[in-house]
Amino acid sequence: MSYFKYGKINLYYEERGNLSSEKVVVFFNGVMASTNSWVNQISLFEKLDFRIVLHDFKGQLLSDKPSGPYTFSEHAEETKALLEHLKIDRAHFIGTSYGGEVALKFAMIYPEMVETIAVINSVTELDEVLKFFIKGWKALAEAKDPENFFYGMLPTIYHNTYIENNLDLIKNRANTFNHLPHDYFTGQIELYKTFEQDVTMTDSLHLITCPTMVICGEEDILKPKKFSKIIANNIKNSEYITIPDCGHVTIFEKPKELNSILAGFILKNLL
Amino acid sequence: MSYFKYGKINLYYEERGNLSSEKVVVFFNGVMASTNSWVNQISLFEKLDFRIVLHDFKGQLLSDKPSGPYTFSEHAEETKALLEHLKIDRAHFIGTSYGGEVALKFAMIYPEMVETIAVINSVTELDEVLKFFIKGWKALAEAKDPENFFYGMLPTIYHNTYIENNLDLIKNRANTFNHLPHDYFTGQIELYKTFEQDVTMTDSLHLITCPTMVICGEEDILKPKKFSKIIANNIKNSEYITIPDCGHVTIFEKPKELNSILAGFILKNLL
Amino acid sequence: MSYFKYGKINLYYEERGNLSSEKVVVFFNGVMASTNSWVNQISLFEKLDFRIVLHDFKGQLLSDKPSGPYTFSEHAEETKALLEHLKIDRAHFIGTSYGGEVALKFAMIYPEMVETIAVINSVTELDEVLKFFIKGWKALAEAKDPENFFYGMLPTIYHNTYIENNLDLIKNRANTFNHLPHDYFTGQIELYKTFEQDVTMTDSLHLITCPTMVICGEEDILKPKKFSKIIANNIKNSEYITIPDCGHVTIFEKPKELNSILAGFILKNLL
Amino acid sequence: MSYFKYGKINLYYEERGNLSSEKVVVFFNGVMASTNSWVNQISLFEKLDFRIVLHDFKGQLLSDKPSGPYTFSEHAEETKALLEHLKIDRAHFIGTSYGGEVALKFAMIYPEMVETIAVINSVTELDEVLKFFIKGWKALAEAKDPENFFYGMLPTIYHNTYIENNLDLIKNRANTFNHLPHDYFTGQIELYKTFEQDVTMTDSLHLITCPTMVICGEEDILKPKKFSKIIANNIKNSEYITIPDCGHVTIFEKPKELNSILAGFILKNLL
Secondary structure (H helix, E strand, O other), rough: OOOEEOOOEEEEEEEOOOOOOOOOOEEEEEOOHHHHHHHHHHHHHHHOOOOOEEEEOOOOOOOOOOOOOHHHHHHHHHHHHHEEEHOOOOEEEEEEEEEHHHHHHHHHHHHEEEEEEEOOOOOOOOOOOHHHHHHHHHHHHHOOOOHHHHHHHHHHHHHHHHHOHHHHEEEEEEEOOOOOOOHHHHHHHHHHHEEEEOHHHHHHHHHOOOOOOEEEEEOOOOOOOOHHHHHHHHOOOEEEOOOOOOOOOOHHHHHHHHOOOOOOOOHHHOO | EEEEEEEOEEEEEEEEEOOOOOOOOEEOOOOOOOHHHHHHHHHHHHEEEEEEEEEEOOOOOOOOOOOOOHHHHHHHHHHHHHHOOOOOOOOOEEEHHHHHHHHHHHHHHOOOEEEEEEEEEEOOOOOHHHHHHHHHHHHHHHHHHHHHHHHHHHHHHHHHHHHHHHHHHHHHHHEEEEEOOOOOOHHHHHHHHHHHOOOOOOHHHHHOOOOOOEEEEEEOOOOOHHHHHHHHHHOOOOOEEEEEEOOHHHHHHHHHHHHEEEEEHHHHOOO | OOOEEOOOOEEEEEEOOOOOOOOEEEEOOOOOOOOOEEEHHHHHHHHOOOEEEOOOOOOOOOOOOOOOOOOHHHHHHHHHHHHHHHHOEEEEEEEEEEHHHHHHHHHHHHHEEEOOOOOOOOOOOOHHHHHHHOOOOOOOOHHHHHHHHHHHOOOOOOOHHHHHHHHHHHHHHHHHHOOOOOOHHHHHHHHHHHHHHHOOOHHHHHHOOOOOEEEEOOOOOOOOHHHHHHHHHHOOEEEEEEEEOOOOOHHOOOHHHHHHHHHHHHHHHHO | EEEEOOOOEEEEEEEEEEEOOOOOEEEEEOOOOOOOHHHHHHHHHHOOOOEEEEEOOOOOOOOOOOOOOOHHHHHHHHHHHHHHHHOOOEEEEEEEEEEHHHHHHHHHOOOHEEEEEEEEEOOOOOOHHHHHHHHHHHHHHHHHHHHHHHHHHHHHHOOHOOOOHHHHHHHHHHHHOOOOOOOOOHHHHHHHHHHHHHHHOHHHHHOOOOOOOEEEOOOOOOOOOOHHHHHHHOOOOOEEEEEEEOOOHHHOOOOHHHHHHHHHHHHHOOO
């Protein structure tokens, strides 16, 4: 358990893989998630001999949860500080949902540190449906009933095929929500507010010049593929791929397809 | 305000249009809705000189809410009794969502009373996502916070275009939830349980032989069009039409398109 | 067999239904089609007591085929002259594909004669794919091998379900192409050129103020639904409906669904 | 220019990349294509230090064109003989369209030689639309008008975005068809017949146990994604990815996306 102190804030982080490798990949979590959500991707990049950096944003599970809302620039700045602390100059960045939005912001303001970014099921603007989804998340988080929170999110997050094939796993995951630290929901609410107030960045996407992979689950209800198309259309050096039969949580729902895309995209950009 | 007493249960009903017309249309409400939800369709069928019958199922707004869960057959049986009371032998039936499911059941067990049915955004089976949506509705209804209930449902019910163009109307509708009778949520929970336990009827759809119109909003998240396709595929004498840029509440979101389809379907079957 | 002479051009036309009815519907053929293509719709509007007018545009089967290319305005002007000849002041217009494009043009330049228009599988602009489809039609028409012409068009025109269920009918239809008049292909080529040079009219769609129904087969390859969406988005008083499991020839592939929509749309606008 | 003689048939083939590499990738052409169609993929796998094998199937551009129809098993058998001749025991196989279908057949009958297969825009059964497309190809090939042949295929093969951005390139490609060898169309017709008579193999897909990547252009008209879904659903160890804004010729239309997927899929399966 490592913590990096930035100003007054303690950020939880992990390093994995080959710590002396020149090839570095940094993972940015989805909002509800934590560093361990990347288990399927970590084992791949370990085998590919990468140095791997993961951390919880402020507001997330194991990091501090100062009162917010925050900004995506702050998340980027804090990541930059963490990477400097680890003596990492440049890296590949992979982010899902909220984490993808941080990756986009990072590539805008610290382009010199970015080899490539891969952005999974993210958005750079809101529509009315998404605004009301956020309102719903906040209400669920405020109620502080962990299982209700999880089950309230569930049908807009996972596609039917995944649920059907993973009913036990889902029950277990619901159960783990009962054991979350006390301040988990406080952090969540700040992160939802941050998302609501600061995610609008379509107009700045043209600033991103690094190779960019945009990936979206075909059946994502929460952040449907129209948003990924906006991202891909506004970044010149981008690729855009969809994964059928997949909802919002591509990292769990379609790890094999996702790993093929991520590995190929990053490895070819090392050549 | 008319009530029809069936056994111990008082069912709220209304008659509209030309009460002496031979042409009768019966509307079946969506689960959260009431007789006044059909305002856009009522004015059309009034002009077309129809006799119009509306009622709240038991469990809905103005009808009794006995403890349940109920069955779709009971709803059909109670409708039949109401129609006999009104001396109506045969009618056209239009139902949306839960009401469409009652229309299907009615056509199965009382085919001699049915000229045609039109079924809007309905299902005849559940998948895992839909089961978890129901779980979420129950949690929202049990919390008995009217505005949260409404806003929790909202993003899975209305498509973005409708919300965008009707933000004031939506605020008003949220507000009306604050003035719902005390027992509204009790009824809702019984209706959700009924839906969950009894809606599975794909295997009986072949019993329906009357002309059947199946309509679905292209962007319905809650009861997506794959379910309407199942209904259309399993009823021989069916037509199937989708309405683009439309979510689950076709009756509010796309009244013009819906009215064209309903009027044409019913009028051509009168010829 | 009636002909209307406009200038030097003989236009084949038919009247059907109740010739003294105040309610008039005018059908505009698809490019390869003729007046008899509307058989499924004629019987409906006969029963609905409409006066029905059909004709072949110049270049089509039974009308003269002067050298072209023509313009959509000319088709509209000739239709106007025909209607004046028949002493018809106002009518409902239904057109499919090329005929829908004529209906749009007619509504732009003779709004006082138009009650409503219904436009099926039409476009108001070209994309590169459509341009190359036209190039292919011209090559097929120039080869003057009737069955090859028909079969060359077939897979981009009918959706799989229709072909599967109508293999004999399709063989017969192919066979009828062997008995087409000598000058059929000459006319077709002029019509394709007209389409290519003159169909672009998106920028004028705002001139259309009458109630407009836009219908598209979900699986139309030739004039896919993105074009219908453009039409619907640019006409204020429009409705837009899609028909699943349907290709370009909605009038043959889904006559029941189409009739419901057309009847309802026109009848409600008579109220 | 190398030829491999199998029985009486001369098969044109090429080797590229690092000929002494243990990592071997074999490319199988689409029906109209030739070895040089893989230019975008060859440069990638050269940099990845692969040994690369390409060849024209019998019937294709530079190989013999014996009278047929052939079978997919024969293509597989001839490939096996070529690989044995080159002393290659096992390889990764990548095929597009017709070539993907050969890859599937190869994996069924010579599983011991297959590390992985990647199948792009392929089918394992026909529907009525596809049958009529084949009929159209045969008519076009029989007419032996090279540019007409190319332009007749064009709108069902490339998606609009690609055509729009590559009009000059497309004109050049059309022009190259004028310089094709005399017997090109003879070969094409045999290959179309082979496809028509022998491509049905859905029922044998369960025999494929190697890691399988199934890729489809979202907008493929010719072999639409429903066919790729059938392939993916029937192979246990498969991944399935779609590429938006892409027609049938993914290898030209979306080389960046395709390369990411292919590189990642194959490299992770080397680990």
